[in-house]
Amino acid sequence: MTTTLERPVTTRMSGRSKAVLVVLLVAQFMLAVDFSILNVALPVIGEGLGFTLGGLQWIATGFALAAAGFTLLAGRVADLFGRRRLFLGGMAVLAIASLAGGLAQTPEILLIARVVQGLATAVVTPAGLSLLTTSFPEGPLRDKALGLNGALMSAGFTAGAVLGGLLTDLLSWRWAFFINVPVAVAVLVVAPMLIAESRVPQRKLDVPGAVTVTGGLLAVVYGLTRAGEHGFTEPLALAAFAVGAVLLVAFWLVERRAGAPLVPVGILKRRTVIWGNLAGLIAFATETSLVFLMTLYLQQVLGYSAFATGLAFGVLGAGTVVGGVIGARVIARIGTRAALVGGLAVQAVATASLVLLGADRGWLTLLLAATALGGVGNMVAIVGFMVTATSGLPDGEQGLATGLATMTQQVGITMGIPVMSAVVAAGVAGGGSVLDGVGTAVLVNAGLVLAAAVLVGVGLRRK
CATH class of the missing domain: 1.20.1250.20 (MFS general substrate transporter like domains)
Structure with a gap:
């Protein structure tokens, strides 16, 4: 049996590895763009669909809550049920939610679409990253892949703001949603031909751990968004922080006793x-x-x-x-x-x-x-x-x-x-x-x- 230390250190990617990397990087770049592409367009969206001033911030908050709150759970589910399966499923959901957001005629439909986009991001991001880390051995190749991934994700945050402004000025804010659809479809067509499935066999999902950590993260992120609008002494923000702290402590206690923990202590x-x-x-x-x-x-x-x-x-x-x-x-x-x-x-x-x-x-x-x-x-x-x-x-x-x-x-x-x-x-x-x-x-x-x-x-x- 060959140990990790005995493997030769490879510094060159094969053609197939490069293709896998391109597919995963395109997906991650698109997700990074999606974080910021609507920020510039929020006032225009508010006027077009009749959002109240208080309701407008939920376009960003709803996405952030779903994306941050469910990420840890989604990463573990991908381990257990198949990383490629979750990656492709998340991309399909993202395409559908983006199409629905672009076609939305009411604030409620747009908000639902934005929350679903956040859920899809929570699934695709850790699944894509774990496919990347398992596709390249630890060492120079993985470091290079992670470096390119980080560069494109960071560039995506900046590009999202610029692209959102251009699309809103030249076409319509709806194209900030529509632009995801062809990219997601292309990834869905190409990825199954290049990326192999990987998972951890015969493991059960830790439901109590999933409930407590997801609830705790949702409460903390909600508290942060409230604090950003009303200050850190606002009662609802403080209450959300308290609930989040209680649930995260409960999560730690659950994981210490779980037979198949969501996050091994x-x-x-x-x-x-x-x-x-x-x-x-x-x-x-x-x-x-x-x-x-x-x-x-x-x-x-x-x-x-x-x-x-x-x-x-x-x-x-x-x-x-x-x-x-x-x-x-x-x-x-x-x-x-x-x-x-x-x-x-x-x-x-x-x-x-x-x-x-x-x-x-x-x-x-x-x-x-x-x-x-x-x-x-x-x-x-x-x-x-x-x-x-x-x-x-x-x-x-x-x-x-x-x-x-x-x-x-x-x-x-x-x-x-x-x-x-x-x-x-x-x-x-x-x-x-x-x-x-x-x-x-x-x-x-x-x-x-x-x-x-x-x-x-x-x-x-x-x-």
């Missing part, structure tokens, strides 16, 4: 899983919230339009693509831990430099340079996070590991903006300008990244 004790996911949580929370802060700066301080703001973030997108492409090479040269910590450190320094921004448009040069450099560091850290969080685990737990990593990503995206929004609001309420509030939030953002770099560096060094 042992995996949560692995240093790579703990510190890798902490790094990922901070990396996603801080970079996505930095986009929010710079949007406030560009529009409310410098007076740029929404479309011009989206174009400015194209530089950040280019930086993240560069970071994803070089991430595997950085890891090969200096190691995963050093790449993860170094990427966070570069992001922290680049973010901290944005404190210097002033009210003159001449500062745009600093913003573009800092966000580009920070994007490179952030993506190197994200590649390091994905490699760290999925390494040293058997194929049977890859769906779980990628489910945890995806959950970390989506919770980080959800929590970053409410936290930074609260910091800005506190600064403005205290008598400062929007620029003052943004400056304070930038310092907090950079401080969180630097603290994560230190903690992760120490945590991964411990034996």
Whole structure:
């Protein structure tokens, strides 16, 4: 029997492996675009379908709740019932929901379509990532695949904002939904010919664990979205956090006693899983919230339009693509831990430099340079996070590991903006300008990244 240590280290992909990688990357890129493509179009959608101001935010909130709340469960279900099966099923559901959203004539239908899109994302993302990690052996090939995946996902978030604005201006907001349909159909046609099925045989689904962790995550994400709108002291937000905490503690207790746990307690004790996911949580929370802060700066301080703001973030997108492409090479040269910590450190320094921004448009040069450099560091850290969080685990737990990593990503995206929004609001309420509030939030953002770099560096060094 050949052990992992005895396998030759392969650094070249076969033609079939490249085709598998392209299919999975296209799917993940589409999902990343879907996260942000409707944000620019929300006011137009509200006018077209008659949304109330309070109801409009549920287009984003409903998607986030479903995508973050069900990811961990979906990753484990994919392990047990077939990763390719769940991947293809999720893509089919996404195509149907996108078509329904584009054709919607009432707010209720559009909201249902958006929630179903979130559920499909919760299924496809961990299933696709686990297919990726099981299709490539641990080492240079997997690192390269994860780096490209991270680069395209990050580019997708930026591209979604720009593409949403273009489609809304040139065609209609409905094309922000319709654009998913041909891509999903193409993946559904090609994927079965290239991707083999993989699963963990003869395992039962831990229903109590599934109920408690899904309920806990839904409550926490809902609390974060409420806090982003009404502040962290709002009673309903606090109640949601309390319910989420109770359910997640209950989940931990259930998993300790379950015969076939949804998340084996042992995996949560692995240093790579703990510190890798902490790094990922901070990396996603801080970079996505930095986009929010710079949007406030560009529009409310410098007076740029929404479309011009989206174009400015194209530089950040280019930086993240560069970071994803070089991430595997950085890891090969200096190691995963050093790449993860170094990427966070570069992001922290680049973010901290944005404190210097002033009210003159001449500062745009600093913003573009800092966000580009920070994007490179952030993506190197994200590649390091994905490699760290999925390494040293058997194929049977890859769906779980990628489910945890995806959950970390989506919770980080959800929590970053409410936290930074609260910091800005506190600064403005205290008598400062929007620029003052943004400056304070930038310092907090950079401080969180630097603290994560230190903690992760120490945590991964411990034996």
